Amino acid sequence: MNLDRFDALKEGQSAKLNRTFTAEDVREWCELCQLDQDWPGVPEPLIAGLFSCLLGEDLPGHGTNYLKQAMTFHTAADTSEALQASVTISRLRRDKALVNLTTVCTGRDGRLICDGEALVLFQH
C-alpha cells in the first residue's frame, strides 16, 4: 500500500466547483435514464455527480474508490441557478487509507440545496 498521496491530505482541506445546469442538461438526464417526464428543477443525481466529480478529479483525486455517500436534500435546485459544490476532509484514517468528507451544495444567495457526507478509500 503506497500512502504518499494519502499522507499529503490534511483534515480541513477542501475543493470546490461551480456549475449551472441547463434545461437541456435535465432533458439529457431524463433521456439517459429513460424517464418520460418533465423534471422540475435539477435531478438529485446531478447534484450528487458534482460531489463525485470533485472526489474523483480533485480531492482526493484520481485513484479514489468511492465507498459511501449520504445526502439530505433541503430544496430543489433550479435550472439556470448558479450552484457551488464543495467537499471538505473531516477525518483521515491512515491505517485503513480511508477519508471522510463533508459534502455541501449551495445555490443562489448561498441557499442550502444539499448537504451530507462521503467516505472514500485512497490507496495505491
Place this chain on the structure above:
Amino acid sequence: MSDANIPCEQNFMLTQEDFDRFARLSGDHNPIHVDPEFSARTSFGRTVSHGMLLFSVVRSLLAQTWPGSTLNRQSLMFPSPAYAGDTLALVVEQQKAEGDRLVLKTTITRPDGETCLTGECELTVPEKEAS
C-alpha cells in the same frame, strides 16, 4: 424474502455510451469510466459505471413509481463496480410507511450476485398517493 414488500423492480443494462453521456453531464471524465484502454490496465480490467449513474437509474424508477414525490434524503454505498453490458437488477423494498413518508431500501445486483449499489432513501409522496 417472501415477506419483503417490493413496490417496484427493474432489470437494466448500461453501455459505454451511457458512461460517456453521464461523464459529459457530470463533468466527471475520470478514465476509469470513459477510457477502455486505461481501464484495461487497472485492477477492474475494464471501464466501470459512475456510482451516480446507478443512482440516476434508481431515482428514475422512484419518479416513475411515485410521480410527484420528493426525495428528502438518500444514502448510497458502492461495494462492487458495475460494468457495461451486464444485466443489472434493481430492487426497491419498502422499509417503513408513516403518513406521507416512505422509507425504501434500494439494491442493484450484478449477474454474479455482487452488489453494485445499496442504499436507503426517504420520499414524501403526494397525499393521494400515500397508503
